[in-house]
Structures are given as C-alpha cells and as structure tokens.
Amino acid sequence: MNQQTLILGLNPAWQRLFMIDGEFKLGEVHRLPKPVEYASGKGINCARVLQKLGGKPVLSHFLGDEYGEKIFDAMAENEIEQLPVWIKQPNRICTTLVADSGTTELIEQSPELSEKEMEDFNVSLEDIWDRVPRIAVCGTQPKGFKMESLLKLDFEGKRLFVDAVKNISSLLEKGVELLKLNMDEYCELLQQYSIPLVTSSPQFWKMSAKMLLDVLPIHYLVVTAEENPVRVFYKVESKLLSLTVTPPTIETVNCIGAGDTFLAGWIAADSAGLSVEECLAKATAVSVARCEVEQPWDIDLARVEALEKDLLTQIEDDDR
Numbered sequence: 426m427n428q429q430t431l432i433l434g435l436n437p438a439w440q441r442l443f444m445i446d447g448e449f450k451l452g453e454v455h456r457l458p459k460p461v462e463y464a465s466g467k468g469i470n471c472a473r474v475l476q477k478l479g480g481k482p483v484l485s486h487f488l489g490d491e492y493g494e495k496i497f498d499a500m501a502e503n504e505i506e507q508l509p510v511w512i513k514q515p516n517r518i519c520t521t522l523v524a525d526s527g528t529t530e531l532i533e534q535s536p537e538l539s540e541k542e543m544e545d546f547n548v549s550l551e552d553i554w555d556r557v558p559r560i561a562v563c564g565t566q567p568k569g570f571k572m573e574s575l576l577k578l579d580f581e582g583k584r585l586f587v588d589a590v591k592n593i594s595s596l597l598e599k600g601v602e603l604l605k606l607n608m609d610e611y612c613e614l615l616q617q618y619s620i621p622l623v624t625s626s627p628q629f630w631k632m633s634a635k636m637l638l639d640v641l642p643i644h645y646l647v648v649t650a651e652e653n654p655v656r657v658f659y660k661v662e663s664k665l666l667s668l669t670v671t672p673p674t675i676e677t678v679n680c681i682g683a684g685d686t687f688l689a690g691w692i693a694a695d696s697a698g699l700s701v702e703e704c705l706a707k708a709t710a711v712s713v714a715r716c717e718v719e720q721p722w723d724i725d726l727a728r729v730e731a732l733e734k735d736l737l738t739q740i741e742d743d744d745r
C-alpha cells in the first residue's frame with residue numbers, strides 16, 4: 426500500500442516556546458527563560474508526527490525569508506520530503522507561553538501571496554499529484570491563496586483529510602474522508618450553513634451533525650473539545666451513527682498542536698486499513714501523548730500504544 430500523504434501545510438510558522446515557572450499575568454514584568462525554537466504550524470506538526478508513526482509525508486508549504494529557510498532546513502534534517510514554494514514575504518512567528526495559569530499563544534499575521542507564487546504552488550503539485558493517494562489540508566490559508574486553483578486538480582480516487590474551517594466549502598463538496606474540527610470551529614461551520622446552535626438541547630449533537638452530513642459529502646466528521654469527549658459522526662445508508670471516547674486525565678505539559686497530532690494519528694490508522702473505532706482510538710492516543718511532552722514529535726510510541734489499547738475498550742457506540 427502506498428503510504429505517502431501529501432500534506433498541504435499552507436501557513437507554516439517559526440515557533441518560540443517559553444516554559445514559565447509559576448503564573449503568567451498580564452500587566453506584570455516576567456523574566457522569561459531562553460525559548461525553545463522550532464519549525465511549527467499545523468502541516469509541519471502533522472507531517473513530523475505522521476512520519477514518527479511510520480507514514481511517508483510529503484509536505485507542501487510556502488516559505489519566505491530567514492525563518493522560511495530555517496523551516497526548510499529543519500524539515501530536511503528530519504528527512505521529510507518537501508515541495509517548498511518560495512515567497513517574498515516572511516513566515517509568521519508564533520510565540521507560546523506555557524505557565525501554571527495556562528497556555529497563551531501569540532500569532533503574527535500571515536504572509537500574502539502574489540499571483541506568481543500561487544502559480545508556483547500549482548506547478549509544484551502537478552509534479553506529485555498522481556502518485557499520492559491521500560491529501561491532508563491543514564489549518565488556515567495565507568492571504569492571497571486561491572482555493573479554486575487547488576480545486577482544478579483531479580480528486581478522483583483521492584482520500585481527502587481536512588483540519589480547517591475557513592474557505593473550505595468548495596473543498597468539502599469534493600468529498601472528504603475526514604473533517605476534523607474543534608468545538609469553536611464546529612460552531613463556526615454550523616453558522617456558515619445556517620444550522621441552529623442550540624447547544625443547550627440534548628439533541629444538539631445528533632441534530633447538527635445530521636444536518637451537516639445531509640448537505641456535505643463527508644465520510645467521518647470528528648469534533649474534539651480538549652478534555653471533553655471526542656465525537657465521531659458518520660452515515661451508513663441514510664442512518665446517522667456516532668461514537669464517543671473521553672480522553673484520560675493527564676498532567677499536561679503543552680497542548681498546542683494536539684489537534685494536528687490527532688489528524689496524524691487518524692491518517693496513520695486509515696492508511697493501515699483500520700476500522701473507525703481503531704482510527705478514533707489511535708488518533709486520540711496520539712493527541713493525549715502529545716500533551717504530555719514539550720514538542721509534538723517527542724511523543725513516546727510505547728505510551729501511544731498503551732493509551733490506544735485502553736481507549737479502544739472505552740469507545741461508546743451512541744446508537745446501541
């Protein structure tokens with residue numbers, strides 16, 4: 426089986442991580458420790474974790490200026506195949522402050538693409554498109570990105586995975602194997618399709634998911650919500666089915682990128698031909714293991730395996 430996955434990490438970043446002892450309070454002076462710096466962004470996090478899980482990511486991303494070069498070098502050092510599109514504007518910097526009081530993330534503005542840079546992006550994909558069976562679209566798009574250019578490619582026979590919510594309606598209409606959202610993104614998507622946000626109703630989840638799956642060709646719809654249950658919705662014939670699993674309580678070190686690693690876990694399970702229950706267990710296990718370490722790709726594979734086995738026994742079939 427072809428293990429390659431084309432990951433469209435369209436908005437990479439250079440990450441500066443500060444692990445602060447004690448609380449972080451606005452309006453006060455904080456003497457910060459030396460930051461840990463590394464290449465980041467949804468696509469990069471997904472690619473590096475997928476590689477650690479045995480997958481073969483091919484990472485497409487826009488890179489500019491000094492930090493673009495650093496990002497490229499970091500991925501090359503880790504032997505991840507890249508399709509870089511070099512742009513004039515610099516990549517953004519994301520600054521994360523992890524303290525006892527919680528995690529604060531400061532995200533700079535995205536670069537803006539020129540028409541020529543979009544043309545370069547299209548050419549880079551044409552060279553690889555026919556040999557990748559899976560496509561993952563991760564995160565936000567930089568300014569000037571034209572989704573219609575991507576949609577001109579042939580999606581026939583491709584398994585499409587999406588971890589994004591903005592400017593994706595036309596992409597979803599192509600047919601999606603997995604749409605993964607957090608709770609805020611899910612509510613945003615419901616509003617885009619004028620679906621009522623009656624979260625107080627005990628029928629909210631099934632009613633809203635059914636309405637979405639009735640209008641969009643999505644195979645699996647997954648909604649994560651930090652320590653709350655992970656929910657999976659899908660249809661068999663015309664019947665809506667759903668699964669839930671609750672992540673275990675852990676000592677969190679850094680949770681930034683947990684959703685990115687969830688996607689990597691699901692893709693790894695999907696490429697191995699596992700069932701939806703097994704995909705859910707593996708993806709959740711990878712996400713939990715990520716929160717126990719500083720950087721996403723530092724996950725302990727033995728820990729993932731143990732979590733996966735335990736979570737598989739705890740999945741609830743909401744239709745029984």
